[in-house]
Amino acid sequence: MLVLGIESTAHTLGVSVVQHEHAGEPISIRSNTLDKFPSTREGFIPRKLAEHHANAYRSVLEQSLAQARVQLRDLDAVAYSQGPGIGHSLRLGYAAAASLSAFLHIPLVPVNHGVAHIEIGRETGHLQDPLVLYVSGGNTQITLRDKKTRHYRVLGETLDIGLGNFLDHVGRHLELSPPDAVGVMNAAKKGARLIELPYSVKGMSVSFTGLLTRIERLPKNERKQDVALSAQETSFAMVTEALERALCHEAKPEVLLVGGNARNPRLQEMVRAMSDEHNARFGCPSFELAGDNGAMIAVTGLKMLEHRAVPRDKKPKQKMRIDEQKITW
């Protein structure tokens, strides 16, 4: 079976083709191409994101098909990212996927973006039933599969903004280059002094806005590298502490770190060290597969098709939650 996946929830337009020969065998990713809207000092303007995705769609699709050495008529299904995400971008991915599905007479599979981040981590890391820390721009959640309800259960999450949005704000405030979480990560490497900042963990949930306000009010003469280091160390320690509490409660043998911010080596180091202390196996997708991409959508769509988990409602859902999707695989 060959499945095409389209990702368009936020700044990335991604298209991928994946293949599954036999049930029980690993899924092979034949192509995974993307075009990302660059970070700007204004942040993301929804209309501009959708314009970027519309302009990039044809070439990203053609590149992905060429890299996979397949033609449109070879496809068995098309999966797309149903939500959560930015409305303008989501609707564009839906229109692209729905028209391919109608034109080629193949099923349309709407995929929960959060579940897809986890699924690509489970598939490539060969993990069965991990405790998950999902960290990205809009999401920060500690979650696991609930065998009874066959849904993900959220144990803890951000009570305000996502970890990635917090770091993006810090990057813009410090006028780093790029003005986002990557800028903070690069500046933090040259940080030397840890500035004491508010540390807000509530049970297994966390909150970042108090921390952000404090950073915005720091004296102007603080070194940017020290502020970046302190922002990272404090926020990463918060999510790792909350995750450790969840791990002690649930006693899972595996820990999986996923989402765009899982690409930060310092966060990986902290979560790995905590997992080692509790004898839990640590997993994290590769750099290309941790951020938003088409392959995670195609892989999850394929599993949903094979396990009859395709929902009837195929329209985009801006506020879709990770615990809405029934997990039948």
Ligand code: FE2
């Ligand atoms: Fe994402």
